[in-house]
Amino acid sequence: MTKSNVKFHSHGGKRIILIVDDEMINREILRHTLEEEYDILLAENGEEAFEIVKEKGDNLNLILLDLIMPGIDGKTFLRNIKADNEYLHIPIIVMTADDKAEVECLELGAADFIPKPYPPKDVIMARVKRTIELSEDRDIIHDTERDALTGLYNREYFYRYAEKYDHYHKDIETDAIVLNINHFHILNERFGKAYGDEVLCKIGQNIRDSVAEEGGIVSRRDADNFLVYCPHREIYADILNQATRDLVSKDGSLKIRLRMGVYSNVDKSIDIERRFDRAKLAADTIRNNFNKSIAIYDSKLHDKEMYAEQLIDDFQKAIQDEQFEVYYQPKFNIQKDQPVLTSAEALVRWFHPDLGVISPGIFVPLFEENGLVRQLDGFVWNKVVGQINKWKKDLGIAVPVSVNVSRVDMFEADLVENFKILLDKHKLTPEEFLLEITESAYTEDSDRIIDMVKQLRSIGFKIEMDDFGTGYSSLSMISSLPIDALKIDMGFIRKAFENGKDTRMIEIIIDIADYLNVPVIAEGVENKEQMETLKNMGCDIVQGYYFSKPVPADEFAKFLVEKKNQA
Ligand code: C2E
Numbered sequence: 139m140t141k142s143n144v145k146f147h148s149h150g151g152k153r154i155i156l157i158v159d160d161e162m163i164n165r166e167i168l169r170h171t172l173e174e175e176y177d178i179l180l181a182e183n184g185e186e187a188f189e190i191v192k193e194k195g196d197n198l199n200l201i202l203l204d205l206i207m208p209g210i211d212g213k214t215f216l217r218n219i220k221a222d223n224e225y226l227h228i229p230i231i232v233m234t235a236d237d238k239a240e241v242e243c244l245e246l247g248a249a250d251f252i253p254k255p256y257p258p259k260d261v262i263m264a265r266v267k268r269t270i271e272l273s274e275d276r277d278i279i280h281d282t283e284r285d286a287l288t289g290l291y292n293r294e295y296f297y298r299y300a301e302k303y304d305h306y307h308k309d310i311e312t313d314a315i316v317l318n319i320n321h322f323h324i325l326n327e328r329f330g331k332a333y334g335d336e337v338l339c340k341i342g343q344n345i346r347d348s349v350a351e352e353g354g355i356v357s358r359r360d361a362d363n364f365l366v367y368c369p370h371r372e373i374y375a376d377i378l379n380q381a382t383r384d385l386v387s388k389d390g391s392l393k394i395r396l397r398m399g400v401y402s403n404v405d406k407s408i409d410i411e412r413r414f415d416r417a418k419l420a421a422d423t424i425r426n427n428f429n430k431s432i433a434i435y436d437s438k439l440h441d442k443e444m445y446a447e448q449l450i451d452d453f454q455k456a457i458q459d460e461q462f463e464v465y466y467q468p469k470f471n472i473q474k475d476q477p478v479l480t481s482a483e484a485l486v487r488w489f490h491p492d493l494g495v496i497s498p499g500i501f502v503p504l505f506e507e508n509g510l511v512r513q514l515d516g517f518v519w520n521k522v523v524g525q526i527n528k529w530k531k532d533l534g535i536a537v538p539v540s541v542n543v544s545r546v547d548m549f550e551a552d553l554v555e556n557f558k559i560l561l562d563k564h565k566l567t568p569e570e571f572l573l574e575i576t577e578s579a580y581t582e583d584s585d586r587i588i589d590m591v592k593q594l595r596s597i598g599f600k601i602e603m604d605d606f607g608t609g610y611s612s613l614s615m616i617s618s619l620p621i622d623a624l625k626i627d628m629g630f631i632r633k634a635f636e637n638g639k640d641t642r643m644i645e646i647i648i649d650i651a652d653y654l655n656v657p658v659i660a661e662g663v664e665n666k667e668q669m670e671t672l673k674n675m676g677c678d679i680v681q682g683y684y685f686s687k688p689v690p691a692d693e694f695a696k697f698l699v700e701k702k703n704q705a
């Protein structure tokens with residue numbers, strides 16, 4: 139781990155000063171002057187002083203240095219300390235009778251001077267105090283610039299330095315690069331946080347080493363996300379290969395892999411953060427892609443970005459004009475002789491006046507990035523409770539409806555309270571309003587999500603884990619999950635029936651659900667063969683085009699009427 143620059147003071151809480159002077163009388167005068175306020179260490183010459191610096195290192199708060207000494211003299215000592223990365227930030231006050239030496243010593247990095255013969259005690263005290271304060275302030279600034287774990291620039295300062303970099307290198311073509319560790323949370327879970335930290339440090343250092351020479355700068359933006367701003371290059375594999383140099387997982391079983399997004403030869407007229415958004419956009423295209431670890435921002439992504447921007451721009455008006463509509467897709471229990479309607483899933487659609495119908499698969503992830511999804515989900519939840527009541531009133535029947543709760547919603551402090559208010563207002567119970575939370579939310583922000591899920595369940599909400607199988611939950615996590623149903627991700631149904639039938643994955647998931655004692659819901663079931671097979675395997679509930687596509691509320695009423703007639 140990189141050293142922090144916050145210093146530890148001696149046991150009594152006093153700061154430590156090293157006095158280096160070959161004349162005993164000088165050492166004693168200074169000791170006398172300072173020992174009430176400071177802890178004092180003494181050295182007779184440069185060699186001795188070096189030993190002390192090596193031993194105390196960062197804990198020294200100040201060195202008072204005589205210039206003329208036998209052996210290693212003051213200037214040589216000063217030069218050596220300032221050339222050493224580890225010690226160069228220890229402030230040094232030079233003591234000399236020769237005022238001509240001042241400029242040279244300042245250039246060598248001295249912080250201040252005390253003339254000989256010594257000035258009055260309070261002058262010495264004042265200079266010493268001020269020098270220590272200044273140096274500590276500077277250390278604090280240094281600390282606020284840096285990420286405490288890796289010692290790399292933190293996000294905010296990184297952006298500032300990148301701007302400075304541009305200022306001084308106007309004509310140099312530059313690349314913005316983001317790097318992210320694939321499935322970092324698995325590493326953390328399997329080998330512990332301390333090991334995870336070690337990996338982050340090592341990777342941070344490796345990346346810095348590979349771009350430092352040409353003047354590139356590096357940041358740990360947050361978690362396992364690294365940013366690089368460096369002169370343009372044609373080949374990026376080197377950075378990637380270097381980054382994982384000397385790294386294998388603790389027991390050698392897990393290869394640590396990174397993915398990298400590059401916005402090459404950046405447009406310097408756009409905002410610095412936006413340049414890195416572009417690099418991230420590229421990186422996101424190869425998330426979960428085992429064959430590709432470098433992605434470049436290109437014109438296709440550019441078009442996508444422009445489209446995304448339009449959607450974000452249009453969002454508020456769309457909410458105002460009610461361009462969003464909630465569709466409902468039925469879920470059937472298939473373990474009875476006849477399929478029985480058990481509930482519905484609410485799925486939002488956007489009827490955009492210029493762009494036509496837009497699928498939530500496109501705009502939800504976008505609105506998750508900037509928090510707009512909270513507003514959207516609030517809108518949807520309101521519509522859903524209103525609709526449940528309307529069905530009750532008009533048809534005398536309703537079924538529970540599940541809504542999709544974004545991971546972003548789960549970070550809202552008053553989520554539980556808001557749900558309560560919403561249901562109270564419409565006199566509904568939590569059994570009528572089910573919540574779907576995607577598995578990857580659990581794995582990415584597990585503590586927070588699990589805590590929130592527990593709160594929601596404690597007041598009666600039922601939680602369905604959505605898209606199960608795509609979030610890379612670990613087995614240990616699964617066994618302690620607070621959930622009420624597992625929804626198998628559509629991808630598994632698709633794959634199982636693709637080329638010949640291979641339903642092993644589905645069987646495993648059904649086994650997991652049995653173990654957890656919760657029902658399994660299969661989504662994306664499109665034909666009879668899939669339905670029958672799932673039924674025989676013991677899957678409880680099915681949702682998919684085989685029964686119905688998501689339909690507007692009016693159309694959904696027919697399922698309710700049917701159910702009413704069955705009863
Ligand atoms: P999801 O929650 O996993 O929803 C299931 C998706 O599968 C829906 O896509 C549904 O239309 C589709 N689907 C259902 N049966 C079949 C089938 O048999 N075949 C095929 N090919 N597809 C089927 P949709 O409506 O496009 O929604 C996509 C995703 O957007 C949802 O995945 C959900 O994660 C998110 N989403 C939808 N509505 C909302 C919402 O109101 N709030 C939030 N936060 N997310 C939402």
Ligand code: MG
Binds near residue numbers: 542574604
């Ligand atoms: Mg869902």
Ligand code: MG
Binds near residue numbers: 605
């Ligand atoms: Mg799903």
